Amino acid sequence: MKKLLSLLMIFVLGFIMIFSLAEKSYAAEGDVTVHISIFFDEGEPTEIEIDVPKGQVIDISNLGEVSEEDFAFWIVNGVVRHDLDSNARVLATQDLVLYAVFDTEQHPVIFMDSNGHLLDLYFVENGEASLIPDLAWEEFTKPGLQLITEEESPVWLSLAGNLTLEEITEPSVFSLQYELVEGVLPVLLNGEEVPYNSVHTFVSYNPEFSFWADGDGQVISYQNPLLVTALVDRDVVEVAEGEALVDAHVFFMDVTGIREGKNSFLGQFYLSDEAELVEFGFMIGDTPLQSNVFHPTTKEFLRSMDPVEDEIKAYLTYKLDDELFTIFSDGAEVEEPVLEFDETWIPISTAQEFYNLNQQLQGYPNDGKYYLTNDIDFTGFAYAGNSNKTHVITLDGNGKKLTNLNITGDRAGLFRTLNGAIIRNLTIENAVITGTNRAGTIAGESVSNLTVFENITLKNITLSGNAQQGVAGVVGLTTGGATFTNIKLDNVSTTNIMRTTGALVGSVDGHDINAKNIIVLNSHFRSTERSAGLFGEAKNGAKVVVENVFIYNTMIENTGSGSYVAGITADHNVAGVGIISNVFLNATLIGARAGHVVSDKQVASVANFYAVEVSLPSPNSSPGTMANTVVASLETIDTEWWEINLPDLYNSPFFRSTIDSIFS
Incomplete structure (x- = not known):
């Protein structure tokens, strides 16, 4: 066996x-x-x-x-x-x-x-x-x-x-x-209690039956009987205006909020007896994504994904009289992820309030839970880093932006030191971060306990510092471990007068790092030595696990005579640890001892790593771990290439719009 x-x-x-829809079709x-x-x-x-x-x-x-x-x-x-x-x-x-x-x-x-x-x-x-x-x-x-x-x-x-x-x-x-789970309440369908997650049947005995509609009059389906899954309170209304001769219909619901920080969408389709199903799913802008959950009895389908800004609509492809047709819903505007902030959360709405949080003034505890109520512009605001404050906070950006920051300090960043903090759902644009020691856009350092970074976008950021242990796009130094999920950097520049720099962390010291879904575009990372696409160094037994990375048009540079420059980790000082998979690297590497993956020693596992038009120094002394596949020119990369070689990136909403904007 x-x-x-x-x-x-x-x-x-x-x-x-639930949102409205109307049929539109094309062959x-x-x-x-x-x-x-x-x-x-x-x-x-x-x-x-x-x-x-x-x-x-x-x-x-x-x-x-x-x-x-x-x-x-x-x-x-x-x-x-x-x-x-x-x-x-x-x-x-x-x-x-x-x-x-x-x-x-x-x-x-x-x-x-x-x-x-x-x-x-x-x-x-x-x-x-x-x-x-x-x-x-x-x-x-x-x-x-x-x-x-x-x-x-x-x-x-x-x-x-x-x-x-x-x-x-x-x-x-x-x-x-x-x-x-004990305590789950029943769902109200047309005011009637129905067990949660059960399939409920609506039947019309009216000979003039036309279709089923929601409480706002939007068509759900022409199917009679109609089966729906009882997961939320809703109304399903019978409309009797005579038989409706419709071959197919697809219904769209924005269900954002069922998973915190995610966009979620539901579709349900109807097909006449003469029509034959081919496929169904959602359109993210102009990009089709087939559903990954389907209920064959109710004809409902679902997709949850990272937050997107494009218009969303459901689609249905069917076959009728040997001809293919695709119909769409209208595609409602995508809502921001619904996040619940009760009285235990502290709202932040101004630059001064955010700075009060940074300084831990009265009413702004270092272990509090905070959320942004709106975008905050820091133009003209003097934001000096605090030299002795550690934050154990949860900060939820709530999909809002911080813009036009100018921060100085010895460990410069939004925060000096994080310890077991959670930072998520935040965009920072147009910032200058200057550290007399370490520097990172979010924090100069993260220590002791695991810190979580999730759904963060950094755009047009310039960072500089002077530290043996780190200047980086997100955080200068980590000594307590960290996770990075859904992180995007665009036009981020780092300069460390001393050593170690990268997009995520300058120096990873002694604890593991997990990074998944990372985009780095049009950026430049430089230090005297140990410069990399993600991590300047991983030392003292630290292990990096990296999955799904897209690095494009980026320069990674050692400005001095020091060694180690790489696409993922420059100085990877323990052999046989580390797992790297699904990486697209398009970068210029400048410095001695360069490697596509790491420049020093071998990692335990490398899979689906593509170095595409990567410039390496020549001669290249003692290269470390190299890519599984080297592609000489970007001109060979098209949609088919992505579908064959890196489908996990291409079929992900987090990466798809970025990839299409470059390679379509």
């Missing part, structure tokens, strides 16, 4: 505000590439890649010498389709990935989450027991629900109803089981 793959996909459900055509993996047993799958017209049927006969009698399951874009048989019409869509799973000498055993997404696939000899996936079950959460467990292991339910994991005698699908 062999474990073939382990795909952990955790999705959060929730539905709130959708063109070829798409379909990736197919055929699993017969525990051996390696057979891989097929075909280019077919969008909407073309993919069936077993397309897959070569295989027997329909042995067919077990389709897995479509990571979703287990146990409802489809071998003769099912699977239509070719954009970015379609198919697994065709067969039951031959070994029985396939599929484990899925309750939303249908594949967690693991095993093949088991007849009569044997199956292994159970070994995943971080504590991370499997959904609003109002919790995993059902026995002896700290999740409970699995066979979809056939009577099968067990102890003896596998046929192809089997097992699903995770959830239960309501």
Whole structure:
């Protein structure tokens, strides 16, 4: 018995505000590439890649010498389709990935989450027991629900109803089981209490039935009966004006607020009996994103993502009389993420109030929770850093901006020292930070305890300092560990008269750093030595784990005769630690001992690292860890390149608009 793959996909459900929509359509055509993996047993799958017209049927006969009698399951874009048989019409869509799973000498055993997404696939000899996936079950959460467990292991339910994991005698699908968290209140649908997360049915017996609408009169669906998931209070109103002859309809709801700091969107579609589904999802501006959660019974689909500024709308592609059509919702304006600030939070609305927070004046405790009520312009405000204050605060920028800052101090930044703080949802534009020692836009240093930086944008920032341990875009020095998530720097310049600089941290000392979803554009990082795209140095056993990075048109420069210059970490002084994956690096590296990844020693793991038109010093003495792939010219990079090589970046809303603006 062999474990073939382990795909952990955790999705959060929730539905709130509803917006209007109206059909707009155009013919959708063109070829798409379909990736197919055929699993017969525990051996390696057979891989097929075909280019077919969008909407073309993919069936077993397309897959070569295989027997329909042995067919077990389709897995479509990571979703287990146990409802489809071998003769099912699977239509070719954009970015379609198919697994065709067969039951031959070994029985396939599929484990899925309750939303249908594949967690693991095993093949088991007849009569044997199956292994159970070994995943971080504590991370499997959904609003109002919790995993059902026995002896700290999740409970699995066979979809056939009577099968067990102890003896596998046929192809089997097992699903995770959830239960309501104690205290979750019922939902009101048309004023009637309905159990949370249950599927509720609305039926009209009126012969003049037309459609279902929300409380504002917006069309939800032409489907009768209509099924909806009960997650929020809502009204569903029957409209009876005579039969409506509509082939398709897609409904859009902005449900931002179900996940703090995220934008979340819900769609629901209707298709007539004559129309055939091809694909559905959301348009982020002009960029389509297929949904990652789909309820096949209710025809509802969901996507949660990092905050975006573009217009959002739902889309539906369908086939009718051998012609493809795509319709859209109207696309309501995207709301700012709904963040709840109760009386325990302290509002900040002026430059003086923010400075009071910095100085820890009366009423502004160092461990308080603060949020911005509006953008704050610091033009003409004297902002001198405090030489002896440490902040343990939570600061939520609430999507607002701080602009035109001019800060000086020995450890210069918005704050001198952070210790276990949380800084999030904040944009800083047009700032000059001058440190007589360390410097960072957010803080000169972060010490002792883990500090969290999340959803931060820095634009048009100039920093300078004079420290052995750090000048950087975000924080000069970390000694207590830190996490960086969804950080974007554009036109950020750092200068350290001494050594260590980078976009995120100048010096990482003795504790681990995790960085995910980082964009660095049009920037310049310079020091006498140890200059890098993200971290100037990682020392005393510090480990950096980095995932999803886009560095473009950036210069990384050692201005003195010192060594170490790199795309990720300059001086990485412990060999065999560090994990780096999914990186696009386009930069000029100036200085001795240069490496695409690190300039000193080898990291434990590097995957999907692309150095694109990277200029290295020549000669380059003792290079450290280099990229998996070197691309000579930016001119070779197009949409297809991104889809093939770095799809995790290209299909992410955090990166997509930036990538398209440069490479489209």
